[in-house]
Amino acid sequence: MQVMTKRKGRQRGEIDCDRGRTTTMNPNADIVGGACEEVVDILENIPSDTERRAVTDVERQRCIRLRRPASFTIFRSRQRPDEGVSEEEIASVVGEQAAGEEPEEKRRIGVLDNNDKDAIYNISTDEELNPLSNDYIGIIANYFSVGIMVGGSTSLLYPVLIVKGGASASLMTASYAIVMVFWSYKIIFGFLSDCFPIAGYKRKPYIVLGWLFCFGVLVCLALEGNDIDPRNLVIMLAIANMGYVWADVAADGFMVWVAHREPIEKRGKMQTLVYSMNKLGQIVINVLILFGFSGPLMNCPGYIPDPSVPCTNSQAVLNRVDKDLLASNPYGWCHELCSGATFDFDLEIPEFALSICFIIVTSIPLYLRLKEEKADAEPIGGFLQKFWSQLQRRAAWQVILYGMISHITFGVMNAAKMPANFVWLDLHTFQNQLMIIFEKFVFFIGLNLVRKYALNISWRKLVLVGSLFVLCFNSLYFLIIFDIWRDAWFYIFTDVSALFMYTLNFLASHACMVEVAEPGFEGISYSLITTASNAVSPLSAVVSYQLLAFFPLLNDQDSIKADTPEVRKQFASLHTIVIMLNLSSLLSLPLLPRQKKETREMVAKGETSAFWGRFVIMSVFIFLLYSSIATLVTVKYHDVYGCFKILGGGGCSAEESSMPAILLISAVLLYCYGTNFYLFYLPILRGEQRFSWRMFV
Incomplete structure (x- = not known):
């Protein structure tokens, strides 16, 4: 008796389990297609034809490789012996995982058996550490000091x-x-x-050296005096930030090392604790800015405290002076308090810099007390080779790509809002700093609420909910644009509420980093992932002010203050574009693992791709180079090149083309949407995966 199996409609690219196969009851029957021998074995031992068909269907599915319609020949996978898995296979597995299905790769390998899960989920078997003990309190102090520097250097920009x-x-x-x-x-x-x-230590010396460098730059800043050129102030603050970033990276490695000792149910507590302390530091320094820079020197254009010095005749300054003040005292207006000054005293920039220096000096003894095990130096070549092998893991490059794509699209903002807030809402230093303090406080509260109640909720759900609420609050700015409700406190409420919801996005995008950073590579792994995310933050800023090239009335305070119908139309158009770009960031959600266990399973499966590793490295390098040059030129040479559309200006001449700005913005967005499409949505269109809304939750 012969049994012939026949498949109809075989797809190109499949392994046909039945092509040329004739099975008999003779055990020595020739079997064509060795990859499917188990099908024949099962058929020989099942007496029922119905059971034969059922089992054949199941086993046939396990033998089918990726389907690729002939029209997509450009995307055919090429098996590389040194990599083991093709890019198409990786895309398929990623798509299955994102859609909530059990990946074929997961079914094929047995690393995720129940008896292995403890070893997978718990990164370290060492005892959990108390971060508030004397041995590790220096980590907490470091993040508090980082918050002081971050908050101080960025919040000072608005009043200055x-x-x-x-x-x-x-x-x-x-x-x-x-x-x-x-x-x-x-x-x-x-x-x-x-x-x-x-001296055998990877963390403590770098933390101390970084803060000492920052201390030295701040002392130099103090010596420049209160009349330092604003652009030089920006450059010196950036150099000072290099020092504390150096310290922060070493502390990140320490933080990851401590977090790895937390059981999976609690993992994330250390991370949220240090970021809470970061926000607390920002609150403290913003309180200082609130009271120190709400006086006449910062808030009254052209103010001169010395009555013997004549007032300026600069038309640029006179255009910004209160008209009533100018009319009442045309020759001595610069010696009087304006309505924008909340207090009659000021904190000078040198005093501000030395205040931060005091906090740095008092914290150094805590860094020296950190308990750290000694480690031997590795050869650079061997270390980089091991790190490269870490970077090729799907768990690493997928998380990095998510951070980059989501930060680019969600980080684009309406660059015209800050000057508009000043001229439309009369948002002076006091109100702005009060808003920032509220923002940092609710962020601090949000992090601690998440730390207590939401550590094990799906990260995708957190990002989805947080993003939608942020965009809802941002949409309320249309009421300000069209003068329906122009009130500073209304804007403060919407902005603070949006930042509170952004807490969910922040936690989800950072929590997965701890799971991916492997022991022995804590510092460089965590810093690579954060570098990728941070590298695109300046890029988002570049895109934000390049968009102003298409709305020339929004780049100047005087034109915004005119508040003409055309200004409102351009403002509303720009705000709509920004919201749509922010909303499109949710398309990258399938790249984000759902939770800690899923991330650790990705790490345990060990899927690698040299192509995507190189892709990530090249992306980070190109974006970093492009954004750094563009922002540096915009700040340092703004008087010379600031009018160019490619730098956000309205154009240096009437003939200047907008095409360069269009091409650069299009290239950035094409990178984001193209990468997403190739990894997740192309396999759906090709029939290799099925669409599921679970991809986003």
């Missing part, structure tokens, strides 16, 4: 540039990006910390 200097939207946005630029170079400091121990 917008309120006092009347800076353009593009200059303000670029200045913020320059101050934070060394966050994008954390990978360099992570490499130094992990690869070059000092």
Whole structure:
């Protein structure tokens, strides 16, 4: 008796289990297609035809490789012996995992058996550590000091540039990006910390050296005096930030090392604790800015405390002076308090810098007391080879790609909002700093609520809910644009509420980093992932002010203050574009693992791809180079090149084309949407995966 099996409609690219196969009851029957021998074995031992068909269907599915319609020949996978898995196979597995299905790769390998899960989920078998003990309290102190520097260097820009200097939207946005630029170079400091121990220690010496460097730059800033040029102030703050970023990277490695000792149910507590302390530090320094920079020197254009000095005749300053004040005292207006000054006293910039220096000096003894095990230095070549093998893991490059794509699209903002808040809402330093304090406080509360109640909720759900609420609150700005409700306190409420919901996004995008960073590579792994995310923050800023090139009325405070129908139309159009770009960040959610266990399972499966590893490295390098040059030129040479559309200006001449700005913005967005499409949505269109809304939750 012969049994012939026949498949109809065989797809190109499949392994046909039945082609040329004739099975008999003779055990020596020839079997064509060795990959499916188990099908024949099962058929020989099942007496029922119905059971034969059922089992054949099941086993046939296990033998089918990826289906690729002929029209997509450009995407055919090429098996590389040195990599083991093709890019198409990886895309398929990622798609299955994202859609909530059990990946074929997971079914094929047995690493996720129940008896192995403890070893997979618990990264370290060492005893859990108390971060508040004397041995590790220095880590907490470091993040508090980082918050002082982050909050101080960024919050100082609004009163100095917008309120006092009347800076353009593009200059303000670029200045913020320059101050934070060394966050994008954390990978360099992570490499130094992990690869070059000092006296046998990887963390403590770098923390201390970083803060001492920051201390030295702040002392130099204090010596510049209170009349320092705003652009030089921005550059010096950026250099000072390099020091504390150096310290922060070493502390990140320490933090990951401690977090690895937490059981999986509690893992995330250490991370949320240190970021809570970071926000607490920002609250403290913003309180100082609130009271120190709400006086006449910052908030009254052209103010001169010495009555013997004549008032300026600069038309740029006179345009920003209160008209009633100018009319009542045309010759002595610069010696009187304006309505924008909340207090009659001021804190000078040197005093502000020395205040931060005091906090740095008092914290150093805590860093020296940190308990750290000694480690031997590794050869650079061997260390980099091991790190490269770590980077090729799907768990690593997938998380990095998510951080980059989501931060680019969700980080684009309406660059015209800051000058508009000043001229439309009369948002002076006092109100702005009060808003920032509220923001940091609710962020601090949000982190602690998440730490207590939401550590094990799906990260995708947190990002989805947080993003939608943030965009809802941001949409309320249309009421301000069309003068339906222009009130500073209304704006403060919407902005603070949006930041509270952003807590969910922040936690989800950072929590997965601890799970991916492997022991022995804590510093460089964590810094690489954060570098990738931070590298695109200046890029988002560049895209934000390049969008102003298409809305020329929004780059200047005077034109926004005119509040014409055309200004409102351009503002509403820009705000709509920004919200749509932010909303599109949710398309990258399938790249984000759902939770800690799923991330550790991805690590345990060990899927690798040299292609995607190189892709990530090249992406980080190109974005970092592009954004750094663009922001530096915008700040340092704003008077010369600030008018160019590619830098957010309205154009240096009537003939200047907008095409360069269009091409650069399009290239950035094509990268984001193209990568997403290739990894997840192309397999769905090709029939290899099925669409599921579970991809986003």
